[in-house]
Amino acid sequence: MCYETSLSKKLKSIEKHTGAVMRYPEVYEPWYHLSGFTHPNMFCIPMDEPDTILPMEWGLLAPWADDILKFRKKYNTLNAKAETLLTSNMYKEASRERRCLILADGFFEPHYEKMSGPATPYYCYLEDRKLFSFAGIYNKYDEDYWTVSLITREANDFFAEIHNKKKRMPLAVDANFEGEWLDPDLNDNGIEEVLATCFMREPFKAHPVSRDLYKRGIDTNTAEFLQPVDDGAGEQGKLF
Template sequence: MCYSTALRKEREKIEKELRNQIKVKFDANSTYKPYFHLNGFTHGNLQIIKMDEPNTIYDASWGIIPDWAIHDPEAFRKKSNTLNARSESIFDKASFRNSAEDKRCLILADGFYEPHHENGKAIPYFCYQPSTENPDGDLFLFAGLYNEIDDNTLSTTILTTDANDFFMEVHNKGKRMPLVLDPHYFEDWLDDGLSIPEVNELMAVGMTNKSFTAHPVSTDLYKRNVDTNKPYIIQPVQKDTLF
């Protein structure tokens, strides 16, 4: 599962980092500001690139709303959690099926948080991809789905898959991970000519081979009424000081 993300880069930096992979600009109406922690259950905006407009970055409310629920999104979200979609079943679930066929998207992030369980307690881990150019983490793109709520509002969900060896150690209870696409597959994921078998094949092989790093962070991440959208929330802490 992936219920918390980070995107700490300025707009210009994001556009520059993506330039050699997919040429994009932010939509003029985007409200994007860099953030250290977005809790999916607030249904705040993620930034996405859509199939039908692959050169524009749009805001999209986290938690996809299917066509049959757009008349009352709040009621749907009270009953259904669509922050994530299991990649193995997107063509089987009514909430995801239509979007899986023709409304796939790429979702921007440069970090996310996963729970690690020890001695019956959950410890949040910050996961990112450091590099020489960006020691705090490169930009990467999740595979996602989206749908329109109305003419001006989009909604989205992050795809997940079985954890690889690294994330089996981090997310050691749920043993899932978000599907972070290799740049080689960005254009393929947005291709409206893919068949269902081809989409399933892409999800099976599309996870990036680039290594992630993860470290424990403050359990403030799990507390209510604490503003965790601050730089300290990504800083490593000693696990023996958390509880």
């Protein structure tokens, strides 16, 4: 699972990196920590407009969701599992027809020093906190209203050590596969092949950050929540 991300780059830097243009630049604000449970906008490149960056509300809404509040209460669609993407009634149509790239420069995963104890959030990122993208799927629920799910898969060895209870990881897409994920001509076999092989080739890094990240009622959208801290017991947290 992946419910928390960062995207702290300036708009011009994002547009230069992606070669795409933000359709609604007035709604973009960089963030250090974003929780999916507040259903915020993430910024995504859709397969039907690969030169455009669109704001998409985190948490896919099904086309049949008449009451958004009731739907969100019943279904957690922040993540979609790669293993069942093409068989799930919730996700299979979007996975075939509406794939996207979700922009980020980092994300947070829970790590347990003791399985019965509290989790320590770990911040995960590439060298120099470079911009990258997650694989996503989206629906257009209403005019100028898109919603999106971030795809996850079974963790590799690196992320199984970090996310050591659920052992899942977000599907960060290697730059060489971004075009393939957006290819409108992909059939089911092609989609499954990309899901199986597209994970980021560059190594990720990770370090512990403040457990205050999980507290309610405080502003976590500050740079301090990206900084390494000890493990909560007065010792330097493990670096990955």
